[in-house]
Amino acid sequence: MQTLVAYVENKPGVLNRVSSLARRLAINIDSLTVGPTENEEVARMTIVAHTDGRGAHRLEASLEKLVDVLLAENVSERSLLERDLALIKVTADQTSRPHLMELIKVFRARVIDVAPESLILEVSGTVDKIDGLLEVLRPFGVLEMARSGRIAMTRGGDLLRPPTATENAGSPQAK
Amino acid sequence: MKLTGAEILCETLTRLGVRHLFGYPGGAILPVYDALGKSKLHHVLVRHEQGATHMADGYARASGGVGVAMATSGPGATNMVTGIATAMLDSSPVVCITGQVSSKLLGSDAFQEIDITGITMPITKHNVVVSRVEDIARSVREAFVIANSDRPGPVLVDITKDAQQASCDFDWETSAPKLPTKRTRAKYDQAEFDRAVELLNSAKRPLILAGHGIMQAGATRIFEQFVRAGHFPVAMTLLGIGCFPANDPMNLGMMGMHGEAWVNHAIQEADLLIAVGMRFDDRVTGDLKTYARDARKIHIEIDRSEINKNVKVDSALVGDAREVLEQLLPCLDGRKRGDWVAHIRELKGDSAVRDIQGLPDNGHLYAAHVINDLWKETGGEAVVVTDVGQHQMWEAQYYHHNTPRSLITSGGLGTMGFALPAAIGAKFAKPDADVWVVVGDGGFQMTMCELATIVQEKIKINIAIVNNGYLGMVRQWQEFFYEKRYVATPLVAPDFAALANAFGIRGERISSRADVAPTIRWARESKEPVLIDFRVEQEDSVYPMVPAGGALHEMIRRPNSPLVETAATEL
Numbered sequence: 001m002q003t004l005v006a007y008v009e010n011k012p013g014v015l016n017r018v019s020s021l022a023r024r025l026a027i028n029i030d031s032l033t034v035g036p037t038e039n040e041e042v043a044r045m046t047i048v049a050h051t052d053g054r055g056a057h058r059l060e061a062s063l064e065k066l067v068d069v070l071l072a073e074n075v076s077e078r079s080l081l082e083r084d085l086a087l088i089k090v091t092a093d094q095t096s097r098p099h100l101m102e103l104i105k106v107f108r109a110r111v112i113d114v115a116p117e118s119l120i121l122e123v124s125g126t127v128d129k130i131d132g133l134l135e136v137l138r139p140f141g142v143l144e145m146a147r148s149g150r151i152a153m154t155r156g157g158d159l160l161r162p163p164t165a166t167e168n169a170g171s172p173q174a175k
Numbered sequence: 176m177k178l179t180g181a182e183i184l185c186e187t188l189t190r191l192g193v194r195h196l197f198g199y200p201g202g203a204i205l206p207v208y209d210a211l212g213k214s215k216l217h218h219v220l221v222r223h224e225q226g227a228t229h230m231a232d233g234y235a236r237a238s239g240g241v242g243v244a245m246a247t248s249g250p251g252a253t254n255m256v257t258g259i260a261t262a263m264l265d266s267s268p269v270v271c272i273t274g275q276v277s278s279k280l281l282g283s284d285a286f287q288e289i290d291i292t293g294i295t296m297p298i299t300k301h302n303v304v305v306s307r308v309e310d311i312a313r314s315v316r317e318a319f320v321i322a323n324s325d326r327p328g329p330v331l332v333d334i335t336k337d338a339q340q341a342s343c344d345f346d347w348e349t350s351a352p353k354l355p356t357k358r359t360r361a362k363y364d365q366a367e368f369d370r371a372v373e374l375l376n377s378a379k380r381p382l383i384l385a386g387h388g389i390m391q392a393g394a395t396r397i398f399e400q401f402v403r404a405g406h407f408p409v410a411m412t413l414l415g416i417g418c419f420p421a422n423d424p425m426n427l428g429m430m431g432m433h434g435e436a437w438v439n440h441a442i443q444e445a446d447l448l449i450a451v452g453m454r455f456d457d458r459v460t461g462d463l464k465t466y467a468r469d470a471r472k473i474h475i476e477i478d479r480s481e482i483n484k485n486v487k488v489d490s491a492l493v494g495d496a497r498e499v500l501e502q503l504l505p506c507l508d509g510r511k512r513g514d515w516v517a518h519i520r521e522l523k524g525d526s527a528v529r530d531i532q533g534l535p536d537n538g539h540l541y542a543a544h545v546i547n548d549l550w551k552e553t554g555g556e557a558v559v560v561t562d563v564g565q566h567q568m569w570e571a572q573y574y575h576h577n578t579p580r581s582l583i584t585s586g587g588l589g590t591m592g593f594a595l596p597a598a599i600g601a602k603f604a605k606p607d608a609d610v611w612v613v614v615g616d617g618g619f620q621m622t623m624c625e626l627a628t629i630v631q632e633k634i635k636i637n638i639a640i641v642n643n644g645y646l647g648m649v650r651q652w653q654e655f656f657y658e659k660r661y662v663a664t665p666l667v668a669p670d671f672a673a674l675a676n677a678f679g680i681r682g683e684r685i686s687s688r689a690d691v692a693p694t695i696r697w698a699r700e701s702k703e704p705v706l707i708d709f710r711v712e713q714e715d716s717v718y719p720m721v722p723a724g725g726a727l728h729e730m731i732r733r734p735n736s737p738l739v740e741t742a743a744t745e746l
Contacts, residue, residue: 009355013292016293016296017296020296020297021297024297054483057480057482057483058480058484061478061479061480061482062480064357064358064360064479065300065325065326065478065480066301067300067301067321067354067355068355069357070355070356070357070358071357071358162356162358163356163357163358163359164356
């Protein structure tokens with residue numbers, strides 16, 4: 001599994017170009033998240049793909065060829081923080097509820113909705129942590145789940161920021 | 176000054192230096208055609224939109240500038256798909272302008288509405304829908320920049336009809352391209368560069384693999400200096416032909432599936448491959464496991480995504496070929512490689528025996544004779560536009576190109592039907608050039624409707640049909656790999672000379688070797704376009720041949736027929 005971070009133009013069709021490129025390279029995307037950045041014209045993507053380092057290089061370099069992709073970087077080998085968010089609706093009746101609350105505490109999840117027969121939990125963290133919680137919840141009955149997909153950021157001084165017009169001379173020049 | 180979107184488009188194209196565009200009108204692009212009539216732009220009416228894209232492509236390849244194709248929405252746009260893909264695979268700067276239904280109808284399955292930007296996303300370098308008149312000039316200018324910068328490629332601009340009809344102020348300054356600000360990558364570091372220099376200067380058996388990128392970078396002059404300084408033999412890809420004079424002793428010829436045997440052997444024996452502006456396509460490498468196993472590799476390439484894609488390299492110099500070669504040139508130590516060059520010349524020996532050209536006349540007309548005579552009669556100075564198949568390979572083997580952009584052919588996509596329309600485009604780019612179409616009887620029948628375009632535009636090009644009554648290359652594969660089961664390859668064709676006459680073009684049919692050269696001479700002297708139907712040996716094959724996926728040095732060679740033996744004793 002390889003993780004890439006990309007900054008793209010925040011406009012219609014860009015997500016399609018990115019996902020279409022991965023499809024064309026026969027690279028299966030495990031998760032792809034897009035969100036706004038502090039600059040409203042730029043969006044940030046985290047792409048987690050089923051491929052090796054060579055495939056990730058090809059994806060990274062091909063992404064950067066797209067006009068609307070400002071920067072793409074394979075961060076798999078970097079010191080990295082990755083987070084996933086899940087909402088899990090789990091069966092919870094009078095008898096199972098106390099036991100569930102114990103688990104929720106251990107996993108530092110939060111209860112965000114309470115209904116007579118179910119709870120909705122919110123949990124964030126690494127994929128492993130969420131998978132772990134899911135594993136122990138399954139016997140209670142997982143009714144529904146929504147996951148955000150991973151977002152990633154390199155640690156410390158290793159900055160990945162979109163280029164700005166002043167610091168850059170990278171716009172293509174006509175021949 | 177207030178102009179309509181259609182007028183803005185014409186004005187923008189004019190200011191960008193466009194003189195000719197190739198297209199076909201229709202409902203959703205009619206406002207533009209109305210404005211075209213009032214502009215100085217010359218519109219070439221094609222007979223099928225695929226032809227328009229190939230013409231724009233041929234124009235771009237012959238000139239080095241951007242070619243422009245135009246079509247209406249729906250079927251007009253979808254007919255362009257093959258031509259766009261052809262330009263994409265061969266990195267040709269083509270801008271396609273399509274009309275689109277009015278913006279309020281978008282997404283309603285209106286008459287002749289199709290999502291052409293969706294369809295062409297994977298086969299364009301970039302594409303865009305323009306639905307506001309204010310965006311037309313800037314979008315078209317951006318399209319031109321994108322198409323012909325970095326690694327060139329096709330760009331499609333889809334303009335809604337209401338944007339063509341609406342009016343706004345037109346100002347050249349404020350409509351300047353505003354492309355996204357991208358991160359600039361360091362192309363290579365000093366260590367990578369030093370490694371390349373070390374490899375270049377220590378190699379005993381170096382070989383350059385020269386590709387299309389050399390011409391696209393305008394690097395032919397510096398390339399020649401580089402070859403001389405390093406005393407490097409040069410092998411060319413199909414699209415690299417012309418980047419270095421064929422009559423230069425250091426030029427070995429074409430590599431790959433139908434490359435010369437000595438070239439492929441030299442690649443397999445080399446200790447250093449210097450790839451310049453080429454991408455290690457499977458048609459040039461054959462089986463990757465056995466490809467150039469003793470060679471270290473340097474890859475000079477503008478597109479970073481090509482590095483280590485098919486062949487793992489020891490030093491990657493990402494950048495414009497001209498800039499990289501300029502930087503490398505002063506670092507060469509000028510050593511000679513006499514033994515290695517002499518060894519390659521020895522390898523040529525047996526090929527000369529097998530060369531059909533060296534064989535005595537047995538009354539048969541071979542395609543090689545036609546190409547060889549065409550080369551001699553034109554002094555190697557023609558712009559030859561070939562289609563795809565056997566004739567394309569024979570042209571590459573027997574026509575010796577000394578100048579850049581003198582061979583125009585569909586390499587990457589291998590598009591049959593390319594030659595005739597691409598040659599029309601090339602003729603508009605180089606009106607004084609002697610333009611020849613070399614095409615098979617199969618490919619010619621795919622786009623022969625463009626004969627009418629030649630007549631309507633009153634242009635002079637010559638057409639040589641290499642007619643063997645088969646889809647020859649497919650037949651050859653059936654002969655070699657399917658035990659001669661010729662399924663769907665025997666091909667009925669019309670009387671091409673009579674067909675040409677019907678279009679108002681002079682036509683001639685030739686089937687004997689003695690008539691080839693005089694007829695070519697006659698065609699060249701004629702002021703009118705001429706079509707010559709050369710009836711050649713039906714079951715001849717292109718040799719040598721590396722079977723798909725086979726090792727590069729294991730080629731199928733021309734079998735030892737009595738002809739070959741006669742030649743061997745005579746030599």
